[in-house]
Amino acid sequence: MSDRVFLVIVKGPKMNVSDADAVLTEMKELTGSANGVLVGETRANIPVPSPSHYIRGGKIEELRIATQETKANVLIFSVDLSPVQARNIENEIPWVRVVDRTGLILDIFARRAVSKDGKLQVELAQLQYLLPRLAGKGVIMSRLGGGIGTRGPGEQKLEVDRRKIRNRIEHIKGQIEKLSRHRALVREGRKQKRLRQIAIVGYTNAGKSTLLNALTGADAYVEDRLFATLDPKTRVREEKNESPILFTDTVGFIRDLPHGLVKAFHATLEEAVEADLVLIVVDAADELALEHKHVVDGVLKELGAESRPKLIALNKLDLLNDQQKARVMDLFPGACPISAVQKQGLRELVREARKLIELGEELKLSGHQNGDENNSGNR
Structure with a gap:
């Protein structure tokens, strides 16, 4: 049986109405x-969060x-809550489980x-999230049980559970x-075989898996949902009179990942760090395409991949009219317009990717490699 979810969208002091939307x-x-x-759903204007509940008394009563x-x-917040805040809200509204972003x-x-x-990798992230939340009844945690968020153990088990979790975390890290x-x-x-690798990255649901399938004839899982793909999949594209290229689909990014x-x-994401080229897929039909590109840039920087050669693929151009296409191309000069579903623009995309990889290799040989000079679509 599906959980019945009530959303709380928190609007901070730096957010405008369109941001909240x-x-x-x-x-x-x-x-x-x-x-x-x-x-x-409801919106909560929170200039300064309450240390005890994040939201204030009037909003709690409304909820x-x-x-x-x-x-x-289930009560889901659009922000992250401290363990104390989540527990206190559950104490005030005991028939709901509180889950943060x-x-x-x-x-x-x-x-x-x-x-x-x-x-x-998911279990590691879950346990690291759970550990500080082991504080008694009403613990919020990820899907280690059933439903969105589950209850924690009783007080008498907490110390044992903490030890077990820490030991499990170390084991998983190994x-x-x-x-x-x-x-x-x-x-x-692959390098010894001189196989070139391209990492496909992008905001979640931008069409990365569809593009992998279109480029290589792969059968990567495709669904119109956020985070439909978690496990990276590498497939080869072979062309007549050209060396094969490996394409790797990666997990999608999201704001404040x-x-x-x-x-x-x-x-898993280190595939992007080590790739010969990072192919950034942007959903050109999304009004927030530019913001999503900035999110991807931020995650790549966090991974240490910001200096890799990059190419932008503006996907889903088949959903735009001529005026919309012109506008989005102005936003991303140097990008390659494509439609993964219609398999349009793929030859040009691969041709540009090959050129950038060759340029990167030449710069390596000359000893003057500079990530900013290699980047197409960022100029």
Whole structure:
């Protein structure tokens, strides 16, 4: 049975109405990706968060009434809450589970992970999120049980659970380190065979997996939901009279991607750091395309991949009219216009990618490699 979700969209002092609208849209999509049924929503103007509850007394009473009327059993906040704040809200509204933004994203990741590698990385992020929240009844945590957010253990088990979790975290870190070493060996083998690798990155739901399928004939899972793909998939594109190229699809990015998730998925995301080219897929039909590109740039910087050669693919051009196409091309000069669904512009995209890879290799040989000089679509 699906959870009945009531959303709380927090509007901070630096947010305008359009920012809050964008957050609401994204939170609705995240809720759907977690298989939640949205039964209501409210906005909360919070210039200064309350240390005890984040929101103030009047809003808490409003939520008590609203969740009763809508029969909501999960209250999801668009911001991250401290363990104390979440617990206090649950004490005030005892019939709901309180889940913050990071908890929601972790829930989705747990549902999407398929491979052993993906599951390990999600579990690491979950446990690191859970550990400071082990403080008694009403603990919010990610999907280690059923539903969006689950209850924690009783007080008598807390110390034992903390020890177990810390031990499990260290064990998983060791497993992920082995995974990272294995991936490094695989990459070294590819380099020795002179196989060039392109990492496909972008905001979640930008069409990365569809593009991988279109370029290589792969069968990567495609769904119109946020974080449909978690496990990286590498496939080869072979062309007559050209050397083969490996394309790797990666997990999608999102604004304020929890730092713990970035760290946990570093073994997977390092494919972008080590690639010969980073192919940034932008949903050209999204009004927030430019903002999403900035989010991707920020995550790449956090990963240490900001200096890699880059190319922007403006995807979903088939959804735009001529005037809209011209406007978005002005926003991203030097980018390659494509439609992964219609398989339009792919030859030109690959041709430009090959040129940038060759340019990067020439700069390496000359000893003057400069990431900013290599970047197409960022000029």
